[in-house]
Structures are given as C-alpha cells and as structure tokens.
Amino acid sequence: MTRKLFREDPYQRDAPAVVTAHTAEGGIILDATVFYPTGGGQPGDSGWIEWDSHRLSIATAVNGDANQIVLVPSEPMALPPLGAHVVQHLDWDRRHKHMRIHTALHLLSVAVPFAVTGGAISATHGRLDFNMPDGLDDRNELEEALNQFVESDAQVSDGWITEEELDAAPSLVKTMAVKPPRGAGDIRLVRIGGENDWIDLQPCGGTHVARTGEIGALRIGKIEKKGRMNRRIYLHLDS
C-alpha cells in the first residue's frame, strides 16, 4: 500500500519517496505520496517527479490495486527504475484550489439542507447535486450564508473513529448529512467548527483547507434542474 501523505498533511507539496513498482500501463507507484488520487469528485493531483538529472511530468494520480496510488506520467518517457529515490512535487496552485472548493462544498451541503446525490470539483468551481424537488427560494440568501461561514474563519480538523465508537453515539450519526460507510474499518471524520458546536461533521477522505477563511469569497453559479427531484448547484471561487 502507498502511504497517503496528503492525509497526514494536506499542505505538504514536496516529498522524497522510493519507487516500489511500475504498472503495465506505464504508471509509477511510490512508497509514499503527496499526490491525491482521483476520487470523491476531486481530480487527481498533477505535478512532477525528479531523480538524478531527470524530470518527469505527472498528469494525474489514480487509485490502483491493493491500496496503491498510481502516478500517471504526462508523456511516455523513461520511468525512474525500481528502487530509485525520487522527489515528488505537486502543482500546488491547482491542488490548493481543489482544497478550497472541496471545503466550500462541505459548507454548501450544510447551507442547502437536502440529501446530496453527487458532486464534482475543478480548480475554478465545484457543484453538488441535491435530492431537492423545488428550486431555491433565494440564491442571494444562500450566497450570504456561505460567505458568513467563510468569514467566521472556522477551523477544519479531522480524526478517526471506530465503528464501535460510532455505534455508541447514535445521536452523532443522526447529525451527519452523509452517513459513514460501514464494514470498512475505522472512519475518518472531518469537522468544520468547534468540538461541540460544529458547522459540519461528516466522513470524508479528501483534502481540506485548515480554516474556512482560506476559501475566500464564494459566488453561486448556475442552478440546473436535473430531473424531477434533482437540482445541481454550482459554486465558484471569486478569485
């Protein structure tokens, strides 16, 4: 398995690593990586790796077999050999925008009190699909609520909880907009706000900013009707 450095510290942009495998498709597997793999609506990270006097551009990262993360080169070039010591670097500007949008979507899921059925993230905007029969009453009101969450500069933290601990706290699960997955071992909970007065608490394996103020001003974009029971709401970073 690949050690997920982006889980331990989402602000880590560079890291040394050792090449443990190549995939048949020309991908690279490292023992530890800062590259977030495509998943949960968030695109995989891009960047580059260096070894000796070589530099290889990485287009994206994806999940591979056995909890491994595969770095996908941008062009078919010679790969670093097995056992090579490399240094990996993220396209930080792009990843940080993903972190801002991702955290903003948590806030959107709180401000719109309907079940979320899907979502996606890019470096300029994100969207969530809601199980929501009617349109929004007031989009300005929603935009204001989101920007208040941002201005409150609430702390974003994460921790792990066992299934047994969750079972012992049914009221906790009840307050969560997204129910934790079961049967897969310990669950990572992401909290926005204080220990006992959180804005949002939900299971999530993604990358988040440390405080909501870092998201910056938000703007509601298009609101589309996707079927009789569904609304798609777009959210944009203002800068």
Ligand SMILES: [Zn+2]
């Ligand atoms: Zn998240």
